[in-house]
Amino acid sequence: MPDLASIVKAYDIRGTVPDQFDAAAAAALGTGFADLVRAEGATKIAVAHDMRDTGPELARAFAEAATRAGLDVVLAGLCSTDELYYVSGILDIPGAMFTASHNPARYNGIKTCLAGARPISLDTGLAAMRDRAQAILDQREEPTTADVPGTITERDFLTDYAAHLRTLVDLSGIRPLTVAVDAGNGMGGHTVPTVFEGLPVTVVPMYFELDGTFPNHEANPLEPANLVDLQKKVVEAGADIGLAFDGDADRCFVIDENGDPVSPSAITALVATRELARDPGATIIYNLITSRAVPEIVAENGGTAVRSRVGHSFIKAEMARTNAIFGGEHSAHYYFRDFWFADTGMLAAMHTLAALGQSDRPLSELARAYERYVASGEINSTVTDAAAKQDQVAAHFATEELDRLDGLTVTFADGAWLNLRASNTEPLLRLNVEAPTPERMEGLRDEVLAIVRG
Template identity: 35%
Template sequence: MTTLAREIFKAYDIRGIVGKNLTEEVVELVGQSIGTEAVEKGVKAIVIGRDGRHSGPAFAKALAKGIQSTGTNVIDVGCVATPMTYFAAHHLKTYSAVMITGSHNPPDYNGLKMMLAGETLAGERIQALYERIVNKGFVTGNGSYETTSITDAYLDNIVGHIQLKRPLNIIVDAGNGVAGAFAPTLFKRLGCTVTEMFCEVDGNFPNHHPDPAKPENLVDLKNALANSDAELGLAFDGDGDRLGVVTKSGEIIYPDRQMMLFAADILERNPGSEIIFDVKSSGLLGKWIKDHGGKPLMWRTGHSFMKAKLKETGAPLAGEMSGHIFFKERWFGFDDGIYAGARLLEILSAHANPTEILNNLPQCPSTPELHIDCKAEGEQHALIAKLLEVADFPEAVETISIDGLRIEFEDGFGLARASNTTPVVVIRFEGHTEAALQRIQARFKEELLKVDNSLTLNF
């Protein structure tokens, strides 16, 4: 049997290194496993799509072969953004999809995000796929294969309900990810003047890495804004499900501040609604939601966990600090960076100066996502488990352990959580003042070094 590495079966997707622990044989086995589950659930067809990575076409072929071997039909929508694959599942009424994507990981990674019978697979359901492969518990059959394009349907749907009050002049930086093939077209159809940066799809990502959560990846966009008459910059990750925003003045509007704008807009039409955000988000976001008549709900990081919570609560909006924004109001509830960009433009088009609106959103001194690198997969979870055991914060106002350890202080917060995609511990801090931020960082450093005094801490 093909070697199957358990560590690629992560909390909310399958993710591995191409040719090492993620091969065509492994992808075919995953296809057999998910196809079998589809048969058991009465699902007749699964949509498959892929991003712009070079391993995508071969993996798509292997995935289709595995799914078809169970008697489940395959509808291949080709090279598209992840949210377009989710859209296809709704549009084609399969409510089931597998997207082949490495998201924001380096070029030698790839993976699979999976949705079956309307539910995104996460946690135990992904582990169940692994167990089924190990036990060879597959059904057999002869499913059909067809290709179709959903690009026009996707773009038409958005253009049909997003109304800009005036055209904006924007720059789009796709980082050579797959969003480059679609986002500029959409924004032009909405009436915008669009300058394209790195919108040629290239799985080697030759200009900069397609991860707008990291400030260094937005330097080119900042420079382009400074040297043009564009009003706003939008950046996308490798598979188009996350949005980065840069103002004319060069300020990065991180997703927790984007959420403020989206929440205020949605709460005008849906007063009293719950708005969901992840543990990495600013403490100011919860207060903002309350002040705008909503109910703040903090939840675990991870697109699968967010979508499940959205479905459970009926909330109209959810968002993560990493840039995944989930609109249930006027959309389908999946994370879609391209659609989030359109919603942002719709809101900002009512204002003469988008930069002023965005820069004036509340903020405190804070860090971006910081990482503690671990030597091997799994070590990050062990480190956090130990931290939860030994950490002592007597000055805490609240201790939140739904996802790692978040300590709320009178004047800010600190967070340490294990990444579910790479062997790192994710750290984030916020203070109401610079002095508070420094103090909170020092306290977390103290507690982390109790766990392991050899840790290299970059804060």
Template identity: 40%
Template sequence: MIKANIFRDYDVRAIVPQELDKKGAIRIGQVLVNLFKPKTVAIGHDMRITADEIAGGIAEGIMIQGANVTDLGLISTDMAYFASGKYGYDLALSVSASHNPSEYNGFKVVKKGAIAISGNSGIYDIRDLALSDEKFIPAKKRGILSKRDIYDEFIKHCLSFTNLKKIKPFKVVIDAGNAMAGFIIPKFEKYLPIKVIPLYFKLDGNFPNHIPNPLLPEATSDLKKEVLKKKADFGLAFDGDGDRMYFIDEKGKLVTGTITTAMISEMILRKNKNKTILYNAVTGKIVPQIIKKYGGKGIRVRVGHTLIKEDMRKYKAYFAGEHSGHYYFKENYYADSAFVAMLIALELISEENKTLSEITGKYDIYPSIPETNFEVKDKEKVMKNIEKHYKSKADKIDWLDGVTIWFKDWWANIRPSNTQPLLRLNIEADNNEILIEKENEFTDLIQQLGGKKTKE
């Protein structure tokens, strides 16, 4: 079973087994070999209950076609990128559905050097060949399966991004959501002076406590309570495959991806002047202001991990941050890593000698709405009508990623989902009064154009 809808611009995600089963996973493994001609493929997976079915199926298909498979075992997605960059596998896969509910699984795949395979560079080719009637002739010599533990090298690599002597003995509550961070954080603990208070560290692909998506308020409510209860210095929340992270300050407030991007940008530019830093199209304007203040060159780019990795190489960028909690580093093979971001941020917080809320206060000056989704029938038509509505009034309008409307004291971006009939709305303003006014204004306008607000 392979359904066409599981293939997306940045990865593959499916309900198992209704949209992808083991037989389908085997065929996808065969497709990968026929399309990309790898001799060596590394495969790791998260703690999902269908990990053996999907990861094992893909590995089987790859070996049937004659390529060798290295089983990395339980890993975070950023560890697959590390394996690709460090060891030079022709392909590396992380079998995971990130923050999706337990019935989902899928994978991200990169070529040698952690070069992402996206909709523009192969994912839809994988789809088309997998769904075709083409029969694959098994290789005369079956590929070999081996195992490799990369944890020691991965942790050593991550620690190289920070000065451990500068990190203070913070008390930190970490919510792993019964997902990969609960397996990985203990491996860092012996190197760090921090005291970790674990929350939901036991691996459980059924996610009995909450879905591991830090952007959902219900997913961080227990963490916020625990930070306050234990009088912790701050908290950390990770997503399912451990490649995104968010801070919670000592007052129980979520630190946005925009603010964390600004923090890390400042930390990097203090040590490395004149570096190029990328930020995505819906990251708040404090980020380019901080980059400019500390002597960097900021470039605004499209949303999405595969696109940003391409732009990192294109612009020779040193760092990139997204509103979604993904942070990319040149010295991490231009790939994202939540653990590298965590370590850099720990050093910054230590150097400031202030509470996290005091530190983030200097960045948290532009209020914004949470990303809001609207279901629409014709995404392009609605965006064009929004452009038309503001064209004569706006200071500027651009179409870098969806349509962005710029005014002196506020901006809004409306961009389309690549896989669903949704438009995603982000608004930021100079004060709450303007923000509330514009949120109501855009909500009314999109609804008048046939949109319906949704939770998705």
């Protein structure tokens, strides 16, 4: 019997199929989700899945359980995660997206949201959904059975989703661009052709065949090894830009014309600048391991930069609290007020294409204006007591500016900073360092690692 406590995470569900997550578990979770959203007045939900082989069966089991509980279900079929958010937003109904994002083929999971693509976390419903489903699986409780069951309606939203995105970013007047796109055999291969159709963009496709076994490389562009093929293709094809999507296509990484990665912090600053031009004085959210160039550039463009903890539940909460127009994370999640405060890699990619296409400069030069500091990238260390190591580092830098918003952040007078955060799931400390020069970054990095790994 599946133990749902092992697969229900802080803000999504993810486990291996079928030992941790099977059709019975999906059905039980469908009941739990139905009970949760019916209590908020919902009568209809949307359900979709990515290209993983197990997606259709799991999504159908979830949907049928929800109809037995009395809800109508819009079964949206193949979707990227941000397409499911579009469906939830445009129909103003809760949604469930079956995906394990960039995880290996044996995984599947669910990302859920309330009406209007509002996020659900453990504290706001996932725990209750998990506990109800576990009681059903353990046969301690019966599934909810309505007097009048709901119905399932199948509908494809891809064309409508693409049209909506194109109302938010106008690409019609840009100079012609050649764009290499690595979909990683994930949902970008499904969405990119429709979104870019008819635009002055020539797409050089890579791994567009939908294949949840990921035969070419993991669909996780956060790992540098998974960008190598795209970097080569950009140079070989003479492309103006490269785009790499993760498995469910809610994240997008950018490669310049020389085959070099453009940091997500630079993309955050670039998109923030464009959004502030449209809405002067607006608020921009950035997480605390994003480059300090982001709040500097936001301030220079008349905006208000608000610092957040790492993680999409925190970003989305700050977006809603401040009515921010845009938010960005180092992990290449980008959030838009005009997209129900939800994250969409495709919309960030379109903003980048618009900026490039409206400029006569190559992307490497365009991006340089947004990259002011040298970053270490995230460095993991295995530790037995993360809190004790953080305290040691804090004591070492006791005369500097310290804060504990998310782990330990130390800020230095010369503009350098470091952050140490404990993993929620593993005995790891994650170190990020940024400084004005490579030498300063490397020296600070090594100084901290000597303490952490001492």
